[in-house]
Amino acid sequence: MLKKINIKNLRLYLWIGVVYCGLAVLADLARDPKTIGLSFLNDVWRTIYIVGISILLYEYIVPYIRAKKGFLKKIILSILTLFLYIFFFSLGMYAWRGIGIVLNIFTPFTEFASMSEGTSELFGLSLFSVIFFGIIRHFYNHSQLRRKARQLQIEKQEAELNYLKSQTNPHFLFNTLNNIYALARDKSDLAPESILRLSKILRFMLYETSGAYIALEQELKIIDDYIALEQLRYDETLQVNFNYDIENRKQALPPLLLMPLIENAFKHGVSETRSQPFVYVHLSVRNRQLLFNVRNSSEVYADEVAVKENIGLSNLRRQLELLYTDYKLTVQQSQSVFTAILKINLASHV
Known part of the structure; x- marks a missing residue:
């Protein structure tokens, strides 16, 4: 037939x-x-x-x-x-x-x-x-x-990207809950404020991060909220400086793309520093060229200067591979300072 x-x-x-x-x-x-x-x-x-x-x-x-x-x-x-x-x-x-x-x-x-x-x-x-x-x-x-x-490749990359995001968001939330737990354990009066700040972060994650892009000003706000939440755990000895030079705050950016570097600075840097902890963050976006520089205090032994990337940094690298064709992420560990520099040509989005 x-x-x-x-x-x-x-x-x-x-x-x-x-x-x-x-x-x-x-x-x-x-x-x-x-x-x-x-x-x-x-x-x-x-x-x-x-x-x-x-x-x-x-x-x-x-x-x-x-x-x-x-x-x-x-x-x-x-x-x-x-x-x-x-x-x-x-x-x-x-x-x-x-x-x-x-x-x-x-x-x-x-x-x-x-x-x-x-x-x-x-x-x-x-x-x-x-x-x-x-x-x-x-x-x-x-x-x-x-x-x-090509369509199958795109679908495969989207599935992998969604998987990486599904790992990043719980990882981000887990670190935040740890901060609140530390305050609650010490019966700190700052625990209610930390819960309020966490609710803002959760609201952002639920309603703003489902799409492929958000405005850069929204990313700045969530970074500000997270830094403020982290600062509640420390006394005045922690030095934090977050400054930026942005040409267009409406510039599109994948949600929470910059957050892993901020998390890394606090969880693997400040929390392990015994004296004079600090986090210095600078963000610059000009002519669609993004420069994100994060420096934080870090204490390691002389034979541990080689960088050991955690799940946050590994996921970030893979996300960058899937999202952009022109980018560079470099990390450097010394005995007292950890530096991460991210450069992205935002026009090179896949």
């Missing part, structure tokens, strides 16, 4: 037929403009046959040959099929021409002495038609495969 042709494929053959017929009409117009009306009818009638026979070849015969097992068998069958197909294509076109003449649809401008002569004359046209439809169909299918491959 013959399979039902895909509607999209049928539409493709019809469009190729329209192009084929248009080229034929242009050729007839250049050859003899006086008979263009009759030539147009001839071209339409011939194209109907060519579209039908091309569908038979590329939707049924070619898939049948591909389904056969054995490479040599496929080659022999393909060559034999091609010659037989073109022969019967020419013969069928000659017969189709005769039907059009009988129905007064086709006007013969050339008379053939015999069917053999007519078939021979139409052989070149048959070969051209097979190649014409085959080439266009091949390039169309190739472009569709590339488009599907």
